[in-house]
Amino acid sequence: MDAIASKSISSINLSIYRYDPDSGKKPFMQDLSIDIPEGQDIMVLDLLNMAKEQDPSISFRRSCGEGVCGSDGMNINGKNGLGCITPLSEALKGNKIVLRPLPGLPVIKDLIVDMKQFVDQYKKIKPYLINDEEKPEREIKQTVEEREKLDGLYECIMCGCCSTACPSFWWNPDKFLGPAALLQAHRFISDSRDTATEERLDQLEDAFSVFKCHGIMNCVSVCPKGLNPTKAINEIKKKLVKRAL
Amino acid sequence: MAMNGKGEELDASKLKVLEFDGIVVGGGGSGLMASLQLAQSGFKTAVVSKVFPTRSHTVSAQGGITCAIQSADPDDDWRWHMYDTVKGSDFIGDQDSIEYMCQEGPKAVFELEHMGLPFSRTEEGKIYQRAFGGQSKDYGKGGQAERTCAAADRTGHALLHTLYQANLKAGTNFLSEWFAVDLVKNGDNQVVGVIAFEIETGEPYFLKSKATVLATGGAGRIYQTTSNAMINTGDGTGMVLRAGFPVQDMEMWQFHPTGIYGHGTLVTEGCRGEGGYLVNKDGERFMERYAPNYKDLASRDVVARSMMLEILEGRGCGPDADHVYLKLDHLGPEIVHKRLPGITELSKTFAHVDPVEHPIPVVPTCHYAMGGIPTNVHGQVLTQATDGTDNVVHGLYAAGEAACVSVHGGNRLGGNSLLDLIVFGRSAGLHIENALKDGITLSKATNEDIDQALVNLNRVNISSTGEDVATVKAELQKNMQLNFGVFRTGDLMEKGLVELENIREKTQNIHLTDKSSRFNTARVEALELLNLIEVAQATAVCANERKESRGAHARDDFQERDDENWLKHSIYFADTKEVTKRDVNFRPKTVQAFQPIVRSY
Numbered sequence: 001m002d003a004i005a006s007k008s009i010s011s012i013n014l015s016i017y018r019y020d021p022d023s024g025k026k027p028f029m030q031d032l033s034i035d036i037p038e039g040q041d042i043m044v045l046d047l048l049n050m051a052k053e054q055d056p057s058i059s060f061r062r063s064c065g066e067g068v069c070g071s072d073g074m075n076i077n078g079k080n081g082l083g084c085i086t087p088l089s090e091a092l093k094g095n096k097i098v099l100r101p102l103p104g105l106p107v108i109k110d111l112i113v114d115m116k117q118f119v120d121q122y123k124k125i126k127p128y129l130i131n132d133e134e135k136p137e138r139e140i141k142q143t144v145e146e147r148e149k150l151d152g153l154y155e156c157i158m159c160g161c162c163s164t165a166c167p168s169f170w171w172n173p174d175k176f177l178g179p180a181a182l183l184q185a186h187r188f189i190s191d192s193r194d195t196a197t198e199e200r201l202d203q204l205e206d207a208f209s210v211f212k213c214h215g216i217m218n219c220v221s222v223c224p225k226g227l228n229p230t231k232a233i234n235e236i237k238k239k240l241v242k243r244a245l
Numbered sequence: 246m247a248m249n250g251k252g253e254e255l256d257a258s259k260l261k262v263l264e265f266d267g268i269v270v271g272g273g274g275s276g277l278m279a280s281l282q283l284a285q286s287g288f289k290t291a292v293v294s295k296v297f298p299t300r301s302h303t304v305s306a307q308g309g310i311t312c313a314i315q316s317a318d319p320d321d322d323w324r325w326h327m328y329d330t331v332k333g334s335d336f337i338g339d340q341d342s343i344e345y346m347c348q349e350g351p352k353a354v355f356e357l358e359h360m361g362l363p364f365s366r367t368e369e370g371k372i373y374q375r376a377f378g379g380q381s382k383d384y385g386k387g388g389q390a391e392r393t394c395a396a397a398d399r400t401g402h403a404l405l406h407t408l409y410q411a412n413l414k415a416g417t418n419f420l421s422e423w424f425a426v427d428l429v430k431n432g433d434n435q436v437v438g439v440i441a442f443e444i445e446t447g448e449p450y451f452l453k454s455k456a457t458v459l460a461t462g463g464a465g466r467i468y469q470t471t472s473n474a475m476i477n478t479g480d481g482t483g484m485v486l487r488a489g490f491p492v493q494d495m496e497m498w499q500f501h502p503t504g505i506y507g508h509g510t511l512v513t514e515g516c517r518g519e520g521g522y523l524v525n526k527d528g529e530r531f532m533e534r535y536a537p538n539y540k541d542l543a544s545r546d547v548v549a550r551s552m553m554l555e556i557l558e559g560r561g562c563g564p565d566a567d568h569v570y571l572k573l574d575h576l577g578p579e580i581v582h583k584r585l586p587g588i589t590e591l592s593k594t595f596a597h598v599d600p601v602e603h604p605i606p607v608v609p610t611c612h613y614a615m616g617g618i619p620t621n622v623h624g625q626v627l628t629q630a631t632d633g634t635d636n637v638v639h640g641l642y643a644a645g646e647a648a649c650v651s652v653h654g655g656n657r658l659g660g661n662s663l664l665d666l667i668v669f670g671r672s673a674g675l676h677i678e679n680a681l682k683d684g685i686t687l688s689k690a691t692n693e694d695i696d697q698a699l700v701n702l703n704r705v706n707i708s709s710t711g712e713d714v715a716t717v718k719a720e721l722q723k724n725m726q727l728n729f730g731v732f733r734t735g736d737l738m739e740k741g742l743v744e745l746e747n748i749r750e751k752t753q754n755i756h757l758t759d760k761s762s763r764f765n766t767a768r769v770e771a772l773e774l775l776n777l778i779e780v781a782q783a784t785a786v787c788a789n790e791r792k793e794s795r796g797a798h799a800r801d802d803f804q805e806r807d808d809e810n811w812l813k814h815s816i817y818f819a820d821t822k823e824v825t826k827r828d829v830n831f832r833p834k835t836v837q838a839f840q841p842i843v844r845s846y
Contacts, residue, residue: 022763053715056767057759061296064474066510066591068402069300085594108445109764115297128410129361138314139358141370147363154363154396154403158299191361 070157162219179229272298275645275670276460282674306401307513311660334654447762483776494616504610543846570604624673655796711756
């Protein structure tokens with residue numbers, strides 16, 4: 001709030017990536033000047049909504065507006081993040097802001113990318129609890145300590161900011177599972193109620209699925225939920241190595 | 246043929262057709278529970294959702310699922326939960342439905358736990374339960390209960406992701422980012438599917454089905470300030486009203502006490518469950534005056550009104566004295582970080598306040614529709630005959646916030662919405678499963694029937710001049726906020742109703758400037774506006790008609806509850822814009838009905 005107020009910025013130069021394959025036109029950057037309310041630190045998504053009032057054809061995904069649904073992952077002045085919880089004071093360079101779709105995935109239109117590759121990788125890790133034991137009448141017991149192992153893993157909102165910031169994922173989006181899917185893999189491996197740990201590790205034991213992670217840690221620096229996929233990936237690597245010895 | 250810029254009119258012959266045993270419109274908690282039930286039974290099931298399922302608004306639910314699973318208290322009893330819910334509803338919740346929900350709840354909660362939902366745990370390894378508003382032991386005589394099962398303060402996120410994952414396992418078909426426009430009815434007034442289009446391509450379809458479940462969620466976007474996601478536009482409610490079926494208790498909107506000031510984003514009632522409380526500008530814990538026993542954990546309607554009274558009487562906080570504070574800074578960092586990590590994030594982002602150190606500025610925000618599409622406990626949609634009897638609409642089901650089964654009556658208790666979703670999503674799925682096994686025969690829709698369901702879409706697509714969607718939507722929201730908010734009065738509502746009639750005219754004349762096919766979000770927003778106006782008008786008419794104060798419906802000109810005339814549901818049809826009454830169910834199967842008493846906390 002203070003950053004905006006002290007600079008007394010009242011109009012923002014917004015540059016948005018525009019592309020509609022049906023139009024026959026090449027992608028281009030559209031420049032708009034947007035007046036913002038004085039002294040208020042609005043979010044990037046608010047700015048986009050104001051831009052859409054000027055030009056209703058601008059397309060982007062959005063839903064909850066509070067950083068839990070994961071719809072509005074986008075590239076904001078060069079860094080992946082969620083539009084709805086990125087304040088202008090944090091994102092602005094001068095009074096300019098450049099919005100592009102998440103990198104590395106096919107663009108459907110404007111800021112909307114095709115998430116199919118991302119979701120397919122998620123599906124590959126069997127993202128559901130596997131427990132082949134007979135179920136108790138009540139809950140399956142889990143200690144506070146066992147449950148704490150899921151913290152930092154289950155909170156993923158599948159926005160795609162991490163995987164689309166990862167050079168290994170850009171290079172091998174079909175074979176390297178990417179940080180988001182691997183975080184989920186570790187969520188189920190770590191769950192005391194899951195009985196398929198060995199099967200899960202078997203599936204990850206090849207040169208690409210996990211080991212194409214080179215610890216670049218872009219995923220950690222962009223995750224809007226403050227999660228640490230690199231750490232989860234390292235834990236999986238350790239388990240795989242330990243098993244092989 | 247995708248919809249395109251040439252403004253061509255669609256008819257039945259131009260639609261692709263897909264056929265399913267069951268389709269579920271909406272990918273939130275109730276929808277995914279219904280689809281899971283069907284897919285697990287081997288039926289060809291599709292979820293039609295305008296967003297990728299985990300983007301649905303269930304994801305935002307924070308505090309938990311209220312259910313007597315006897316974890317915090319081994320003596321807890323579902324009947325006590327039933328009593329609280331009936332009282333919370335201000336006695337217009339249907340007691341057969343509430344009984345079913347409270348009794349079946351534990352089974353559904355344990356089912357979710359077995360699917361992998363990462364509930365927080367007690368020292369004994371059981372599901373953690375926290376205190377929430379309006380919860381008591383021993384039928385209100387045993388003090389505050391702790392009955393809300395929680396996964397930190399991210400219970401909705403944990404629940405929705407778990408259900409999505411379980412549906413992947415079960416082989417549910419997802420039509421993700423498809424927009425359902427209208428119901429298709431056959432000549433017998435039965436529902437045989439929906440018209441929908443794939444948003445990515447703009448390709449329109451007739452989705453044929455033996456059973457259609459509307460699980461389209463709430464419509465908080467009829468108000469200016471709301472905790473609801475931008476997608477909560479009452480799409481199922483709009484479809485039902487346009488198809489000539491009624492809605493119930495639409496005047497009943499819950500304003501949640503603790504929306505972050507200036508933004509509307511919610512901080513959970515669990516904050517108060519964990520020991521937080523509200524203060525006015527003098528630092529006074531004012532809820533002690535309004536609800537001496539339950540204080541900050543009185544039910545939501547009571548707390549929201551008390552806050553508004555503090556503000557109206559000049560004891561609000563801030564330079565404009567227009568909000569109050571939620572104090573958590575006395576709880577210590579451990580409780581706040583462990584039990585309320587999500588609200589710490591939200592508070593820092595939207596209020597620029599770390600709740601460990603400073604109180605959070607809050608004001609009531611529109612949160613939940615108690616009213617909706619009337620159903621029985623099996624999720625079957627009901628319509629009302631001219632003589633007042635209930636008739637089942639064959640082929641059509643509803644569940645979750647879009648439905649009004651009615652377990653919440655005039656006011657919903659915290660933690661009961663997630664329970665409603667899973668219990669009635671499941672029961673709709675079960676009923677459809679059995680009906681499919683017995684064999685469902687509905688007569689086919691003719692081309693004229695299908696064309697009827699294309700009228701709205703065509704009107705938007707071929708528009709060449711007219712009103713701007715965003716402008717009309719803003720007018721609608723402003724009008725609802727001003728004239729149909731926390732406190733209501735006849736004069737203002739009459740004015741609001743006239744204004745809404747003008748706004749409806751405008752919505753009938755909106756202009757879609759961008760007619761492109763591919764991921765045209767402007768088209769989606771135009772169609773959403775047509776749903777918002779249906780919901781807004783139903784709300785306004787019913788609110789003006791209900792001449793009493795009950796639950797969330799508080800009138801300055803009729804301040805008392807009037808059981809003689811209004812211990813009733815309101816029923817509204819869009820074609821007549823008239824309100825009739827429907828009896829509240831006082832016939833639970835296994836317990837004595839709870840009779841209306843004065844409601845105090």
